[in-house]
Amino acid sequence: MKVGERHYRSIWADERRDAVHIIDQSRLPHVFETLRIPSMEAMAEAIRQMRLRGAPLIGVAAAFGIALAMLRDASDASLSQACNALRATRPTAVNLAWALARVRERLEDLKPADRVEAAWKEAQAIADEDVALNAAIGRHGVVLLQKEYEHLQRPVNILTHCNAGWVATVDWGTVTAPIFMAHEMGIPIHVWVDETRPRNQGLLTAWELAGHGVAHTLVVDNAGGHLMQQKKVDLVMVGADRVTRRGDVCNKIGTYLKALAARDNGIPFYACVPSPTIDWTIEDGVEEIPIEERDPDEVRHVRGLDSDGKYASVAIATAKTPIANPSFDVTPHDLVTGIITEKGIARASERELLAFWPREQHSKAYLT
Amino acid sequence: MKVGERHYRSIWADERRDAVHIIDQSRLPHVFETLRIPSMEAMAEAIRQMRLRGAPLIGVAAAFGIALAMLRDASDASLSQACNALRATRPTAVNLAWALARVRERLEDLKPADRVEAAWKEAQAIADEDVALNAAIGRHGVVLLQKEYEHLQRPVNILTHCNAGWVATVDWGTVTAPIFMAHEMGIPIHVWVDETRPRNQGLLTAWELAGHGVAHTLVVDNAGGHLMQQKKVDLVMVGADRVTRRGDVCNKIGTYLKALAARDNGIPFYACVPSPTIDWTIEDGVEEIPIEERDPDEVRHVRGLDSDGKYASVAIATAKTPIANPSFDVTPHDLVTGIITEKGIARASERELLAFWPREQHSKAYLT
Secondary structure (H helix, E strand, C coil): CEECCEECCCEEECCCCCCEEEECHHHCCCCCCEEEECCHHHHHHHHHCCCCCCHHHHHHHHHHHHHHHHHHCCCHHHHHHHHHHHHCCCCCCHHHHHHHHHHHHHHHCCCHHHHHHHHHHHHHHHHHHHHHHHHHHHHHHHHHHHHHHHHHCCCEEEEECCCCCHHHCCCCCCCHHHHHHHHHCCCCEEEEEECCCCCCCHHHHHHHHHHHCCEEEEECCCCHHHHHHCCCCCEEEECCCEEECCCCEEEECCHHHHHHHHHHCCCCEEEECCHHHEECCCCCHHHHCCCCECCCHHHHEEEEECCCCCEEEEECCCCCCCECCECEEEECHHHCCEEEECCEEECCCHHHHHHHCHHHHHCCHHHC | CEECCEECCCEEECCCCCCEEEECHHHCCCCCCEEEECCHHHHHHHHHCCCCCCHHHHHHHHHHHHHHHHHHCCCHHHHHHHHHHHHCCCCCCHHHHHHHHHHHHHHHCCCHHHHHHHHHHHHHHHHHHHHHHHHHHHHHHHHHHHHHHHHHCCCEEEEECCCCCHHHCCCCCCCHHHHHHHHHCCCCEEEEEECCCCCCCHHHHHHHHHHHCCEEEEECHHHHHHHHHCCCCCEEEECCCEEECCCCEEEECCHHHHHHHHHHCCCCEEEECCHHHEECCCCCHHHHCCCCECCCHHHHEEEEECCCCCEEEEECCCCCCCECCECEEEECHHHCCEEEECCEEECCCHHHHHHHCHHHHHCCHHHC
16 A cells, blocks of 8 residues: 555565565554565564564565575475474464465475475465455445445544554555545545554554545544544444454454444444454354463553654553453454455354355364 | 551641642652642642642642641732632642632631631641542442452452542542452452553552552453453442433543443443532533543653653654544443442432432522
8 A cells, every 4th residue: 555655565575586575564653664675584583573463464474485585595495494484483373374384385396496486476476365355355345435425425434443454464454445445436534543552553554544645543442432422433343363153253452342332332343354364163252262361561561752753662550560461352243243354244143154155164163 | 548558648738737748649650759848839830740630639739738828828818819829720620629619718707817727627627528538438339349259259350440549539549449448358359450541540540559459450441341251350440520410420531431341241330439529410421521632642642661760751653643532431321330429329320319419409400
């Protein structure tokens, strides 16, 4: 998407195919900087340091990492070593493991001489598929925004939580795809952006929207209920880390509170979800999805620019203050108006989701 | 309440009656420091700089401010000038104006020679009445915690939002009164403390609980819904800035979201409210209470200790990011299980509140 006047993806191969370029997300929203990644080791380091983040993007980055490794040494040993090194950067990232397996499978049976070309192609294909998936979500989601605008005849107010934006993917993003498309179609919109403590990923969303010229306002996570009560929100759109087969939505901590407020105020609540995010093996998200408890220091420390304009952290709580940091919550399907997928919009129900993916009928854990 | 092993009030007169002492809240939670306030001007400055905060405490501080002014000059002109100077420090604070009017009325008809003694007495009386009010709330509220403990036979988990603690009052606090009493009675309790963005007053609550040895855990404001869903919260207790005659609760932004989560999970939700906080003239809080929109920089900047251990601020958002900062929200009465007052616990209904304060029957705005 646009940064200033120029279009960017969050990751792209150098034309000479000797490096990959990324946007250094660790310096956003204050500093926009791209990094040239010349080697697999540099890519692993960038992932580890969270210079790039977002499940889809990490998968693509890992695939490009293999291409960089093949460039230097296309042997079996090198392939194997690169896969291991990249997988170790974020051990729990599903997309990363999936992308590595896919590239490895593609390369394994090739002669080393053919591997470089094939690796670049496969990484590029994974990147392009991610863009296509998000664009399809955008095309389905924008219909909702258009209808809302036709009905309201004034700018449509969307509230979103966390960053389900284009820098978490290769382009478009999931939640931001319909938003950017609406903006380009001339549908007037305004986005309320939750700051999303503890890591404040809402600031990435605000940066993305600003770069593309979409009207938006940053608010603390506490504000959304009041805004809905005051009829300042027309619909809520969030991403998801995992969606169960009946449509329970596991997403960044705090999402559930916004879904409750949406229901209490008769406001539709949508999750924008590419199908790889649907976990067909489970049904009850509250019971079955383990919630990651992350480092208390994410809560204790807040990062931003200090008075000298440099990145710095301040400790809001004392070192002795006990802190809990659950990172996700589950919004039960009955609070979800719809799941916007690349195939269309489904109600949050097993029946409607299976109508799009009938082959998943038998994927339920207890059926296998 | 206790800080370390010693009991403090948040404000107290020097034994020699030549100064007033306060806790410098602007340095909490990291630094505990008391300040000696030797003059009315110093008190006005302390209020203006928010070295003390909390509606009840500000009222008491202003009353002591008058006593300090009388000490130097007990003339009519001095009394009038002191009232004006103190009122101007926080123009919208209702308790401040009320306390000043009360002390002024007490002093006006006295000879200047008698004013110093009377001013100290009146200020002390206002302070003592605040303590008594909160203690009464505590005695009623602790019954709930005791019943809950008898039922659960394990520590009772309370979630609270913002700071309705003792440093916002003279002693006990409103929400913290039942908590401290339960702790002293040996009822095992644990408090989930919302950090309460944007100003993070939850850190004051955490500091108060730590000082008194009450088990607690700090969480981001996003976490409460998940904690309730996981049955880790037994009841929610919050303070209030204003309560309508039917029991709508206006409190720090984000309170409404916690009330929704409490209802969705069958968890009781209580507001701890001294009667001066009840506005008998209005009924529908969502419609009738204007919500203060505060400085966006409260959201943009976060204050804490930097790596040198000094207070500093970091900017989380860029200077260009549009920010909205509504400061309060309204929890409709049907989400409120009960209002814990100094007279007892009322359901959030006009009928039950009027049963405690029958004279307020005719205070409704449209009846007058």
